[in-house]
Amino acid sequence: MTSGDPYLNHVVRIIVEHGYAVQYVHGDPATSARSLAYTVGLHARPNCGYELAVSGLSAEASHGLLNVLAATLADGGLDPSGGLEVGEVLQDGLALQLRPVSRPEELGIIHAIYGITPSVWQAVWPDRHGRFPDDARCRLPKGTLALL
Template sequence: MMLEDTYLRAIKAIIANYGHAVQYVGGDPETGARPFAYTIGLHRSGGRDYELAVSGLGPAASAGVLDLLAEALSENDTPPSAGLQVRNLLELGLDLRLRLVSHPEELGVIRLVYGAAPTVWQALWPDLANRFPGDPAYDLADELQELL
């Protein structure tokens, strides 16, 4: 039995038990690529047709943000859209802002489980003044949060 088969069975079991799984992809110090994470299985539950992603956070923070965001969108029956700001979701009352992921097909485990990738929305996190990448006066380094 191949390790990939075992891993995919574990992912499918998590999806069956919780409605979705979170795949974390560590960064690469040699290339400067930032870590990122994405959900697998949301698009098959609760009438959703999308997955969620986040970049630049550690494993626990990524899973926490994605789970909070999925729950908030579901509870409020809010479909994701470009620029949608989900208010007061993070500590200190900070928001998340959504943007469409440019190449969802590159999120490999979704493809391995389902054969194709649905629409994926990236959650951007703000600086402490609640400004996002691309906003005037955003004061975090652009490379902290890679746009997927």
């Protein structure tokens, strides 16, 4: 888990100190690419063989959400699964839903540090009526929650 790359060494120091790090990738308005953030090192913790991701939020919001979600899953003894709804994370009593990331290898910092790509679960949020993006009645703008 060491490297000659200064940035990777910085990420490793955060993992050692906090148990995992959050990697943020800025979006690109020119290509309509949404921002995304993901945990690095969470899968190496006891009883946790996965990482978490979120897209479309600011760096600060992504970091906060991933921290709360990681703690909620660990404290509740929950293992991620497709469609799992996790409450007590969003305001207004709305739940997040977890979905498997189809191309986790694109989250390259994990592989650069660990040499493997564990499963990654993306948290998606509902519209104000509690409907998730796969519900035809969902009123979030198209593309709001770009799935990885």
